Amino acid sequence: MAPHPPNPQDLPLVCRDILLEYSNQIMKLGILLFELLSEALGLDPNYLSNIGCAEGLFVLGHYYPPCPQPELTMGTTKHSDNDFITLLLQDDLNGGLQVLKDNKWFDVPPVSGALVINIGDILQLITNDKFKSNEHRVLASKNGPRISVASFFSTNMLPTSKVFGPIKELLSENNSPKYKEITLRDYNIFSFNKGLDGIKALDHFKL
Numbered sequence: 001m002a003p004h005p006p007n008p009q010d011l012p013l014v015c016r017d018i019l020l021e022y023s024n025q026i027m028k029l030g031i032l033l034f035e036l037l038s039e040a041l042g043l044d045p046n047y048l049s050n051i052g053c054a055e056g057l058f059v060l061g062h063y064y065p066p067c068p069q070p071e072l073t074m075g076t077t078k079h080s081d082n083d084f085i086t087l088l089l090q091d092d093l094n095g096g097l098q099v100l101k102d103n104k105w106f107d108v109p110p111v112s113g114a115l116v117i118n119i120g121d122i123l124q125l126i127t128n129d130k131f132k133s134n135e136h137r138v139l140a141s142k143n144g145p146r147i148s149v150a151s152f153f154s155t156n157m158l159p160t161s162k163v164f165g166p167i168k169e170l171l172s173e174n175n176s177p178k179y180k181e182i183t184l185r186d187y188n189i190f191s192f193n194k195g196l197d198g199i200k201a202l203d204h205f206k207l
């Protein structure tokens, strides 16, 4: 949806207007969240937006059909997101989203009208581990279907030469850079080629 909004005619009529309106609102909320995250880092409120964190927005709809033998598979296997932040809307019917903390899986039950905000790998990289991307997964379920809409802040595969590395203002003698500088495209290519194998793509970019 950003930086190049789709031609509305290319979107299915049934969700055209709502998708465009939803993306506009998600962009506004994302910019607000980047302001709050910048302040939490002790930076100017516009810092994260100014370096391009809100430049790219990619909206993905998930449809998980009911699964007759959910114990044999997963809806989505363990991963962290390849972006700065993800704003996730889950339907309030069946649940299934889980987050990993201290090596244990915790349910993230849907709350009507609420979004789940996930920190992605690139925010972890630029904050030099101050904010950590979370690993999550979705269980398969007999009940269903389950529907979710994930809005990823990243320019993803778009060709750009802009590189992101640990933010200089956050570094010090006691906090040296932990990651290489990368383009978002290179990060995504590496991560997609690797697949959801349970290993964080971020580890590959450690110094």
Ligand SMILES: O=C(O)CCC(=O)C(=O)O
Pocket (backbone or CB within 6 Å): 060, 062, 076, 081, 088, 090, 097, 136, 138, 148, 150
């Ligand atoms: O369907 C969900 O609730 C989560 C989807 C997800 O983790 C993702 O798209 O990255």
Ligand SMILES: [Fe+2]
Pocket (backbone or CB within 6 Å): 079, 080, 081, 136
């Ligand atoms: Fe995810």
